[in-house]
Amino acid sequence: xxxxxxxxxxxxxxxxxxxxxxxxxxxxxxxxxxxxxxxxxxxxxxxxxxxxxxxxxxxxxxxxxxxxxxxxxxxxxxxxxxxxxxxxxxxxxxxxxxxxxxxxxxxxxxx
Amino acid sequence: xxxxxxxxxxxxxxxxxxxxxxxxxxxxxxxxxxxxxxxxxxxxxxxxxxxxxxxxxxxxxxxxxxxxxxxxxxxxxxxxxxxxxxxxxxxxxxxxxxxxxxxxxxxxxxxxxxxx
Numbered sequence: 001x002x003x004x005x006x007x008x009x010x011x012x013x014x015x016x017x018x019x020x021x022x023x024x025x026x027x028x029x030x031x032x033x034x035x036x037x038x039x040x041x042x043x044x045x046x047x048x049x050x051x052x053x054x055x056x057x058x059x060x061x062x063x064x065x066x067x068x069x070x071x072x073x074x075x076x077x078x079x080x081x082x083x084x085x086x087x088x089x090x091x092x093x094x095x096x097x098x099x100x101x102x103x104x105x106x107x108x109x110x111x
Numbered sequence: 112x113x114x115x116x117x118x119x120x121x122x123x124x125x126x127x128x129x130x131x132x133x134x135x136x137x138x139x140x141x142x143x144x145x146x147x148x149x150x151x152x153x154x155x156x157x158x159x160x161x162x163x164x165x166x167x168x169x170x171x172x173x174x175x176x177x178x179x180x181x182x183x184x185x186x187x188x189x190x191x192x193x194x195x196x197x198x199x200x201x202x203x204x205x206x207x208x209x210x211x212x213x214x215x216x217x218x219x220x221x222x223x224x225x226x227x
Contacts, residue, residue: 006153031214042115042201045153070129088153092214097161098169099216101153 006089006102014110021105023089031092032072033099034063038085046087047074069102076107084109114138115219117202122224124196132187132222134202141207143185144216147171148199157200160185161207189224196226 006023013019023032031050035043047058049065049072056063060077072089089102115136124130136143142161145148146154156169160179174193179185189196200223203216 033118033215034227035218040199040221040223042203042221045215045217048215090216091210096155098159103153 004089004091004100006105008105009103010106010108012046012108012110013079015079017079017080019079019083019107020073021087021089022071022073023091023102025070025091025100026070027093028069029072029091030069030094031099032063032065033090034061034072034074035088035090036085037088037104043088079107080107081109081111083107115202115204115217117200117219117222120220120222122222124224124226127191127224129188129190130196130224132180132189132200132202132224134185134187134219135183136185136204137183138204138217139182140204140217142181142205142213143179144203144205145175145177145185145187146167146201146203148201148221150173154201157187169179199223 004023004025033044033048037043047056047063050071053067054065062075064073086104086106088104090099126217144159145157148154156170157175158177160166163182166177166179176188199221201221202219205216206213
């Protein structure tokens, strides 16, 4: 199936640092979603993006729908211990009904 | 509370046995989905249903079966034909076609299936 390239695969940072991750594809997307998954739990929706260039915030999280419609970015500012987890991007390709998921970015924070 | 429930949280079965995983939602969502997640990997779509009494295969449907007799329920059966069934199974739902925000999927807590 279609693939989303999510990077980095893992991040090890100090508490208080800012975090950036992204997803890219060769396909054009109409929707980008960002999820966070805690160990042993289901993913929780953080931010949804529907328009190219859209920039949306949810507290310390900010996500952007890339202008080319082939990528999306998630930033976390001033990281705290509860930010630890796996972050997934998901996108809906133009004309499709299903979502395509990235492989995830595992975030680890050193206190 | 509105949400998606999956039961049980942990499930153990002997090799060769079929097993059915439960997924119920009270969000009044039309569409429901089943995903499989293996360690260190993303989510892979098994089956999805956009309306009652209709469902489509996802990317890895072999060895699985589903039914959608009620809007609220979308059970997944892992059959003995599934070669490597041990995994974390996630159910999700979304509003469905024609509604704003209809592609936002909301997930249940997951069921971890271990086949011994």
